[in-house]
Amino acid sequence: MLEVRNISLSFGGLRALDNVDLYVEEGKIFGLIGPNGAGKTTLFNVIAGSLHAESGQVKFMGRDITGLKPYAICREGIARTFQLKNTFPNLTVFDNIMAGLLKEPTDRKQRREKALEIIEFLGIEGITEAIVSNIPPLDGKLVELARALATSPKLMLLDELISGLIPSETEKICEIIETLRDRGYTIFQVGHEIKPIMRTSDRVFVLDQGHNVADGPPEEIKNNKDVLSCYLE
Ligand SMILES: Nc1ncnc2c1ncn2[C@@H]1O[C@H](COP(=O)(O)OP(=O)(O)OP(=O)(O)O)[C@@H](O)[C@H]1O
Ligand SMILES: [Mg+2]
Numbered sequence: 001m002l003e004v005r006n007i008s009l010s011f012g013g014l015r016a017l018d019n020v021d022l023y024v025e026e027g028k029i030f031g032l033i034g035p036n037g038a039g040k041t042t043l044f045n046v047i048a049g050s051l052h053a054e055s056g057q058v059k060f061m062g063r064d065i066t067g068l069k070p071y072a073i074c075r076e077g078i079a080r081t082f083q084l085k086n087t088f089p090n091l092t093v094f095d096n097i098m099a100g101l102l103k104e105p106t107d108r109k110q111r112r113e114k115a116l117e118i119i120e121f122l123g124i125e126g127i128t129e130a131i132v133s134n135i136p137p138l139d140g141k142l143v144e145l146a147r148a149l150a151t152s153p154k155l156m157l158l159d160e161l162i163s164g165l166i167p168s169e170t171e172k173i174c175e176i177i178e179t180l181r182d183r184g185y186t187i188f189q190v191g192h193e194i195k196p197i198m199r200t201s202d203r204v205f206v207l208d209q210g211h212n213v214a215d216g217p218p219e220e221i222k223n224n225k226d227v228l229s230c231y232l233e
Helices: 041-049 070-076 091-103 108-122 137-150 167-182 194-200 218-222 225-233
Strands: 001-013 014-024 029-033 055-060 078-081 155-159 188-190 203-208 211-216
Touching: 001 041, 014 041, 014 211, 029 041, 029 167, 029 194, 041 188, 070 078, 078 091, 078 137, 091 108, 091 137, 108 137, 108 218, 137 155, 137 167, 137 188, 188 194, 194 218, 203 218, 203 225, 211 218, 211 225
Parallel strands: 029 188, 029 203, 078 155, 155 188
Antiparallel strands: 001 014, 001 055, 203 211
């Protein structure tokens, strides 16, 4: 579904991505891990169109989407959540979700119905009128996810959705991600907390200092010497 080929990008003298290659298969959960500064968020920014690579190509469903604007990539069917919360802080939860639905050529009534479906699916009925800046971290993540879902994506890029939470909350997010996969969404997730990423992903890619280190099923990655050394050295 997604093919990233030879993507390179530098910030001044820092080569944040150096010929990165990876792919995501439709209907699966793929993970991307790597130490701080490995380039994970930068790669998501390139895929989603908010940063332009110096070289390389991104293909989605067989179409070259390299260099398209973020809104055009969203229209192709790629949605994302952000490592640093990127919701509208002064709007209600409901209006944040409606913002994601503005891309639909439907009327307000239909958009409302779709927003209510997403709210019910995520179990956030109790906070729809809360102002987003006042809600706790787990709810903040669910609102990010709700707004991404509102754009009717095929592929969801989840940047650190599973992180900074207590274990029961992590468990809840893992279950939601698996349910989304079972409902036909394809997931590409980045995370610091390796265990939940390993547990939920069908395949994991590893980046370190902008380079591909390894990829494979989680059980293989756990025992990969190059992966262990990039975390420990
Ligand atoms: N806008 C920017 N300007 C300059 N340097 C940047 C910029 N964005 C990222 N970097 C640098 O690029 C490298 C990759 O950063 P990136 O945020 O992609 O890493 P990451 O793998 O997402 O890390 P983390 O696990 O901490 O989220 C880091 O060294 C970072 O400091
Ligand atoms: Mg990051």
